[in-house]
């Protein structure tokens with residue numbers, strides 16, 4: 273999911289499309305000496321095997337047939353896996369000395385080709401930087417490549433919990449979430465990554481001849497949040513924690529989709545960690561949940577605080593629904609059932625794509641206050657072409673409603689027709705068929721991020737081609 277657009281400093285539409293491939297135009301060299309580079313990286317964990325390099329040059333952009341075709345040939349020349357910040361500093365110096373592109377990756381679960389090296393070069397894989405460094409009341413510090421689930425398991429020992437995480441948390445890294453993600457599970461309670469108080473401190477390594485470490489605190493971290501690793505290498509993050517809650521994972525079933533949406537809104541005031549409306553057409557793909565999510569009922573997947581369960585059940589009943597499952601996570605695992613969090617966000621899309629690649633998806637934000645009528649009218653208009661799925665969350669202290677719609681793939685032209693229709697209905701589309709930050713979600717160039725890039729990546733080597741805010745004339749020797 274991508275963020276709601278910020279006020280436009282420079283409208284992205286006013287800028288010509290960013291080049292997709294080729295190093296030229298980004299201050300990088302096309303004639304790098306890879307033998308010399310490999311020599312300078314000696315002693316580090318370097319991957320040169322072609323099959324491994326190909327694997328480590330991919331992410332989940334294959335959800336989009338457009339990106340799958342566009343990015344098919346993008347492969348790193350070398351992959352390097354540091355395990356300490358000192359090693360990152362060394363790698364950054366090598367990249368700067370040879371003026372080669374450097375693309376950082378975590379677990380590679382991003383959907384926009386965020387960590388696909390468009391111009392080849394070095395891929396810096398952070399997954400060996402996996403340690404949880406410090407846990408204090410209200411805060412945890414971890415290395416960039418620590419998996420969110422591992423961090424959660426560590427902080428739970430202290431009765432605390434992460435405030436929000438992507439539904440991919442079993443593999444996704446903390447820096448990948450901050451640099452490429454937006455919000456997710458927990459956003460009903462704690463808002464999104466952009467909301468003050470969620471991100472506390474981070475360390476960023478610059479890419480220049482003598483790399484430095486810059487520390488950012490609080491809202492200044494927004495300079496690297498959702499910047500797709502284009503303006504510095506995050507090595508360490510400190511994020512806020514909340515007291516742990518033993519959430520009840522719930523599925524509530526309804527005959528009509530409007531009832532699910534109304535109930536999700538009515539339950540908005542209850543203490544929850546997830547509130548996700550899912551169209552009944554997804555049901556056959558939730559194979560482990562057949563008994564709890566039958567194909568003739570629409571579902572509300574939720575995570576509810578135990579003391580609020582009675583009231584939640586009342587609200588479900590008053591909207592014509594029934595609760596088909598209510599379990600704590602250990603019970604779910606013991607029964608071989610997925611947690612509600614893995615039935616939401618882009619896991620909904622994944623359930624179908626695992627079985628049937630003839631679909632793709634679109635991401636949408638609705639104007640507030642949310643009008644379920646918009647969804648119901650679109651549902652009637654599109655019939656079986658588009659399947660509905662809405663997420664209810666908080667953002668900047670206000671209610672926010674997003675959709676991750678499953679769309680039958682009938683070609684790029686039809687995708688853009690649908691995007692135009694959705695926008696004509698007053699909604700914002702985060703186009704998942706493009707690679708730049710601005711064309712996808714942000715809609716505008718974030719000038720603070722570009723100013724930070726001038727400090728952290730003065731030669732323009734980081735993840736070239738991913739931001740329209742950087743042009744070759746901005747690059748300088750450093």
Ligand SMILES: Cc1cc2nc3c(=O)[nH]c(=O)nc-3n(C[C@H](O)[C@H](O)[C@H](O)COP(=O)(O)OP(=O)(O)OC[C@H]3O[C@@H](n4cnc5c(N)ncnc54)[C@H](O)[C@@H]3O)c2cc1C
Nearest residue numbers: 378379380381382386439445448449452453454456501506
């Ligand atoms: C099934 C599915 C469900 C998803 N659900 C959600 C969701 O609920 N919410 C959400 O926000 N996203 C979601 N996503 C997108 C993605 O999984 C998340 O954003 C995730 O947090 C990315 O983490 P990662 O470690 O895989 O990062 P990667 O995909 O490896 O990288 C993401 C971006 O971060 C940059 N990056 C990685 N590490 C660093 C670093 N150390 N320094 C600087 N930049 C870095 C990369 O260059 C890239 O641009 C989902 C994706 C899938 C496939």
